[in-house]
Amino acid sequence: MFRLIITRVFLGFATLFAVTLLIFAATEILPGDVASAVLGQGATPDTLAAFRIELGLDRPAYVRYLEWLTNALQGDLGVAMTNKREVLDTITPRLYNTLFLAGYAAAIAVPIAIILGITAAINEGKWIDRAANIVTLGAISVPEFFIAYILILVFATNLGWFPSLSTVYSDMGFWQKIHVVALPALTLTMLVMAHMLRMTRASVLAIMSQPYIEMAFLKGLPRKRVILHHALPNAAAPIISVVALNLAYLIVGVVVIEVVFVYPGVGQYMVDGVSKRDLPVIQACALVFGSAFVLLNTIADILAILLNPRLRHPR
Amino acid sequence: MEDFSKKLKDAELLATRSGGSRRDFMQLAIMTGLSVSAASAMFSKAEAAETPKKGGTFRIGMEGGSATDSLDPRTYADSVMIAASLAVYDSMIEFDNAGNPTGALLESWEARPGAVEWIFNVRQGIKFSNGKTLDADDVLYSIGIHRGEDTKSPAKGILEQIIDIKAVTPSQISITLSSGNADFPVILGDYHLIVVPNGFTDWENPVGTGAYNLASFEPGVRLVFENRGDYWIEGRANFDRVELLNIQDVAARTAALQSGQVDAVNRLDARTVDLMTGNNALSIVRTKGTGNRFCFVSRVTSPGFENKDLRLALKWGIDREKIINSVYSGYAVPGNDHTLDAFNPYYNTNMPQRAYDPDKAAYHFKKSGLSGEITLSTSEGAWGSAVDCAQLYQESMSKAGITLNVKKESADGYWDNVWLKEPFCAVYWGRRLSADQTFTQVYGSGSDWNDSDWRVPAFDRLVEEARVELDEVKRKEQYFECQEMIAEDGGMVCFAITDYLDGYSSKVKGVQPHARYDLDDNRIASKAWFA
Numbered sequence: 001m002f003r004l005i006i007t008r009v010f011l012g013f014a015t016l017f018a019v020t021l022l023i024f025a026a027t028e029i030l031p032g033d034v035a036s037a038v039l040g041q042g043a044t045p046d047t048l049a050a051f052r053i054e055l056g057l058d059r060p061a062y063v064r065y066l067e068w069l070t071n072a073l074q075g076d077l078g079v080a081m082t083n084k085r086e087v088l089d090t091i092t093p094r095l096y097n098t099l100f101l102a103g104y105a106a107a108i109a110v111p112i113a114i115i116l117g118i119t120a121a122i123n124e125g126k127w128i129d130r131a132a133n134i135v136t137l138g139a140i141s142v143p144e145f146f147i148a149y150i151l152i153l154v155f156a157t158n159l160g161w162f163p164s165l166s167t168v169y170s171d172m173g174f175w176q177k178i179h180v181v182a183l184p185a186l187t188l189t190m191l192v193m194a195h196m197l198r199m200t201r202a203s204v205l206a207i208m209s210q211p212y213i214e215m216a217f218l219k220g221l222p223r224k225r226v227i228l229h230h231a232l233p234n235a236a237a238p239i240i241s242v243v244a245l246n247l248a249y250l251i252v253g254v255v256v257i258e259v260v261f262v263y264p265g266v267g268q269y270m271v272d273g274v275s276k277r278d279l280p281v282i283q284a285c286a287l288v289f290g291s292a293f294v295l296l297n298t299i300a301d302i303l304a305i306l307l308n309p310r311l312r313h314p315r
Numbered sequence: 316m317e318d319f320s321k322k323l324k325d326a327e328l329l330a331t332r333s334g335g336s337r338r339d340f341m342q343l344a345i346m347t348g349l350s351v352s353a354a355s356a357m358f359s360k361a362e363a364a365e366t367p368k369k370g371g372t373f374r375i376g377m378e379g380g381s382a383t384d385s386l387d388p389r390t391y392a393d394s395v396m397i398a399a400s401l402a403v404y405d406s407m408i409e410f411d412n413a414g415n416p417t418g419a420l421l422e423s424w425e426a427r428p429g430a431v432e433w434i435f436n437v438r439q440g441i442k443f444s445n446g447k448t449l450d451a452d453d454v455l456y457s458i459g460i461h462r463g464e465d466t467k468s469p470a471k472g473i474l475e476q477i478i479d480i481k482a483v484t485p486s487q488i489s490i491t492l493s494s495g496n497a498d499f500p501v502i503l504g505d506y507h508l509i510v511v512p513n514g515f516t517d518w519e520n521p522v523g524t525g526a527y528n529l530a531s532f533e534p535g536v537r538l539v540f541e542n543r544g545d546y547w548i549e550g551r552a553n554f555d556r557v558e559l560l561n562i563q564d565v566a567a568r569t570a571a572l573q574s575g576q577v578d579a580v581n582r583l584d585a586r587t588v589d590l591m592t593g594n595n596a597l598s599i600v601r602t603k604g605t606g607n608r609f610c611f612v613s614r615v616t617s618p619g620f621e622n623k624d625l626r627l628a629l630k631w632g633i634d635r636e637k638i639i640n641s642v643y644s645g646y647a648v649p650g651n652d653h654t655l656d657a658f659n660p661y662y663n664t665n666m667p668q669r670a671y672d673p674d675k676a677a678y679h680f681k682k683s684g685l686s687g688e689i690t691l692s693t694s695e696g697a698w699g700s701a702v703d704c705a706q707l708y709q710e711s712m713s714k715a716g717i718t719l720n721v722k723k724e725s726a727d728g729y730w731d732n733v734w735l736k737e738p739f740c741a742v743y744w745g746r747r748l749s750a751d752q753t754f755t756q757v758y759g760s761g762s763d764w765n766d767s768d769w770r771v772p773a774f775d776r777l778v779e780e781a782r783v784e785l786d787e788v789k790r791k792e793q794y795f796e797c798q799e800m801i802a803e804d805g806g807m808v809c810f811a812i813t814d815y816l817d818g819y820s821s822k823v824k825g826v827q828p829h830a831r832y833d834l835d836d837n838r839i840a841s842k843a844w845f846a
Contacts, residue, residue: 083385272382
């Protein structure tokens with residue numbers, strides 16, 4: 001089992017390395033460059049050339065890759081080409097914001113989704129099963145900004161319970177942040193619930209058709225006990241991996257929500273970086289997103305290995 | 316009757332927010348049926364309530380910022396940083412609401428005949444936020460950072476005409492140009508040109524002469540300013556604190572204004588702004604026709620389009636009113652086939668507005684002797700609604716018996732692959748600083764951006780003459796003629812110029828439509844005040 005885990009961690013690092021190569025290659029082939037994007041209509045061949053040399057864009061790509069990689073490994077993400085700020089200084093508070101929103105949404109969504117999923121499995125075909133399915137599927141069947149605008153209209157404009165702008169600042173207290181970020185967290189909750197709920201329900205039900213479950217029933221155990229003690233531990237792996245996927249989504253896939261609620265997360269930073277062709281910013285954001293994805297998936301796999309009864313008690 | 320009271324309320328609002336001139340007010344009021352004397356008395360009453368009050372925290376929600384913003388003026392490209400810059404720094408030249416240059420830190424100027432040599436007087440007794448007193452060297456340095464071999468300033472191009480610049484005395488600057496330019500003060504009003512102390516380089520901690528000090532700056536998120544007291548323009552710098560929030564999404568801006576989280580927003584959506592006009596807690600300031608100029612441009616050197624009658628058919632065959640009403644919900648003014656807007660002092664007011672006339676279009680098309688389809692290249696990459704506009708154009712042309720083939724191009728790379736290459740395509744132009752810049756950059760023979768490829772020596776000569784003409788009457792005649800030449804002979808169908816739409820909470824006073832930019836020339840932080 002330990003070998004399995006170590007292999008998995010090693011694979012995680014290998015993936016991350018591949019990701020850095022991909023990121024660098026992708027930013028290299030972006031059409032246009034930072035000089036012309038920043039200077040816009042004011043660009044003349046002279047100013048363009050001056051800007052390019054200042055930014056070091058005249059050196060070969062592999063040199064810049066190795067330099068970037070070694071610096072990034074030492075925690076130096078470079079300086080933004082556009083406003084000359086340290087990327088690390090800008091991205092750290094934004095990453096904290098992104099994680100705060102993701103954590104907030106996950107803290108609501110994950111328990112509800114798993115409990116509802118199990119409840120739906122226990123009550124397969126009954127009204128609670130159907131209601132949970134209809135509501136969550138309905139929520140993901142409309143675009144995320146639509147839910148966001150509906151929530152803003154009802155809770156911000158009409159009722160005035162929550163602000164429509166969810167911008168958080170470093171001088172805000174924790175509970176104030178919880179209040180300000182309520183609407184985006186709620187929107188995200190509605191977006192990720194369906195996937196986790198359906199997966200929980202499906203994996204529990206899949207286990208239910210196994211012979212050992214039948215055996216448990218034949219022993220005379222009540223349905224609830226069979227599900228919680230016999231089915232659920234064996235269904236954990238797919239549930240954990242779908243939770244991890246959704247957590248990753250909450251971190252990397254929420255740029256639309258960030259725009260609608262004016263939330264200063266990493267996604268908005270990356271979009272701004274891309275539109276200005278600010279390579280260090282794009283690379284840093286992509287690296288953060290890539291790491292989040294790899295890290296969460298690795299943790300999910302390790303947890304699945306640890307929780308799997310057959311791997312825990314090898315014969 | 317409801318319409319009447321609505322209009323009257325609008326007119327009154329306009330006067331109380333010192334929104335319009337007496338003339339604007341009278342026009343509106345008289346439209347509602349009031350007598351002239353009654354309207355005049357009402358204006359005086361509404362205007363009398365006007366002394367700016369001090370105090371309060373003013374929150375502005377703006378589009379046009381990014382996480383990559385910086386307070387270095389050589390990087391400015393959009394509204395948020397322009398507005399932020401004008402809160403902390405001062406410009407050399409300001410513009411009045413009609414768009415004429417007025418003195419700011421350069422308080423007055425004088426040109427020698429020929430407009431080659433200029434003398435500018437530096438305003439005296441102005442202090443920077445670090446205590447230094449403003450002198451000519453500060454202005455020289457502030458212009459100098461945009462010049463020279465290795466600068467990357469977007470203002471480098473417009474300052475290339477300077478061949479010599481020096482301080483004559485600590486309060487006077489002399490500038491010599493490579494050739495005459497009567498509009499030169501306007502050039503110094505470009506938004507990149509703000510004044511910092513001589514030798515200043517620490518853009519993270521700006522030092523300016525502006526109304527406010529920068530308290531905090533998170534690029535793409537928020538700028539906070541605090542009043543530094545004792546501003547040199549009476550009636551300005553009225554707030555204790557100003558917060559400038561980046562809100563890129565128009566629906567988010569609208570919701571923030573409606574729910575009272577901000578006091579002012581820029582760039583409202585023309586499609587939804589009518590829903591807000593009924594709300595008494597809000598007011599809308601509309602600056603008519605100073606935004607983007609939307610055009611379909613034909614290259615007059617391409618086969619077919621070298622025929623002047625075909626170009627006239629293209630101009631008569633577009634239904635400007637219909638496009639403006641259905642695509643821009645009425646929040647645009649018709650273009651008159653050139654890119655100068657009505658706020659420009661040299662806008663040709665004698666030239667009749669070209670309207671839709673399918674008969675004339677058919678007549679000119681027949682006279683051109685051409686037949687078959689005309690292909691128009693368009694794309695969402697040109698501007699968001701360019702395809703819609705082209706389809707309405709196609710419809711109005713078909714009523715004149717002309718077949719317009721609308722070809723949708725890829726949005727990515729539109730400006731590289733279609734513009735300046737296809738014989739007839741969708742283009743938008745922004746406002747230029749002056750009539751001279753407009754004519755030189757858009758229609759001048761020497762311009763790389765002359766997208767209609769209309770290169771007429773007589774026109775170039777006229778523009779050159781006007782550039783050095785210091786007699787305003789003569790100059791106006793020359794510019795009027797320029798516009799007539801373009802509209803009559805050129806290859807551009809300029810059909811609409813959009814409005815700027817600002818939204819304010821009704822307690823905000825002191826803002827009015829401005830010829831240059833929205834939010835009262837982006838100087839809202841220093842101009843506005845709370846009732």
